[in-house]
Amino acid sequence: MINQYNPILKKIMTNKNKHNVKIKDAKADHGLKENEKTDSDEDVIQNNSSDGISAEAEITKLKDTLLRKAAEFENYKRRTESEISNYIKYASENLISELLPVYDDLGRSIDSINRGETKDFETLKKGVILIYEKFKGVMEREGLKEINSLGKEFDVDLNSAMMQIPKDDVKPNTVLEVIEKGYKLKDKVIRHEKVLVSSEPN
Structure with missing residues (x-):
């Protein structure tokens, strides 16, 4: 803040020095002593007083601007923190919304079985397959990809x-056999594929 006011203070001091030099020169021309007051002295005092008032007003204005900017920044900071907090809190909202139809289908299937409405195995099988395909579609839309390394060279990654x-x-x-499937979410491996690997005969 002090650095911001330096140009104003320098201007005041420069003007004051200029006035003092002029007064000294005028007094010397009229044979007056340096400590004797003249009308010019009164003018200098009034001018300096006016400059001082202007500087005070400018300082007050700068302080008000600084306080206003600080308040605006605090409001922005609080708003940003709130937005980030809500984003983290509800990050899974879209995925949950996508999974709700699958969840509903599973619930209806279980209710149907409990009521004895689904007695035929083939009908039950078809229902389960449909639900699985719907669930798989949701996962793939979210970027889930299955790792399929069967018959390929073992990859530690x-x-x-x-x-x-x-x-x-x-x-x-x-890779001879896949014991447990592995998955990638977009380009990131979120579960490694558990496999059996061939080696040279003893």
Whole structure:
């Protein structure tokens, strides 16, 4: 804040010095002593007083501006923190909304079974498959991708080897079997695929 007022203070002091020099020169021309007051002295006092009032007004204005900007920043900070908090709190809202129809279908299927309305196995099977496909569609729209490494070379970034099995008819480090599926969310692996891997025969 002090640095902001320096130009104003410098201006006041410069004007004051200029007036003092003029007065000294005028007194010297008229043979007056330096400490003797003249009408010019009174003018200088009035001018300096006027400059001082202007500087005070400018300082007050700058202080008001600073306080207003500080208040605006605090309001912006609180608003941003609130928005971030709500975003984190309701981050799963879209996914939950997408899953609600699947949740409803499962509930209706269970109710139907409990009431004895679904006795035929094939009908039940078709219902479960439809629900699974709907659920799978939701997950894929959210960016979920299944890792399928069967028959491919073992990749430490995608796979987790549960066991190595010696094989003479398969290239070493080949995925022989998937024990548990792995998944990627967009480009990030969120669960490694648990696999059995071939090794050289003993």
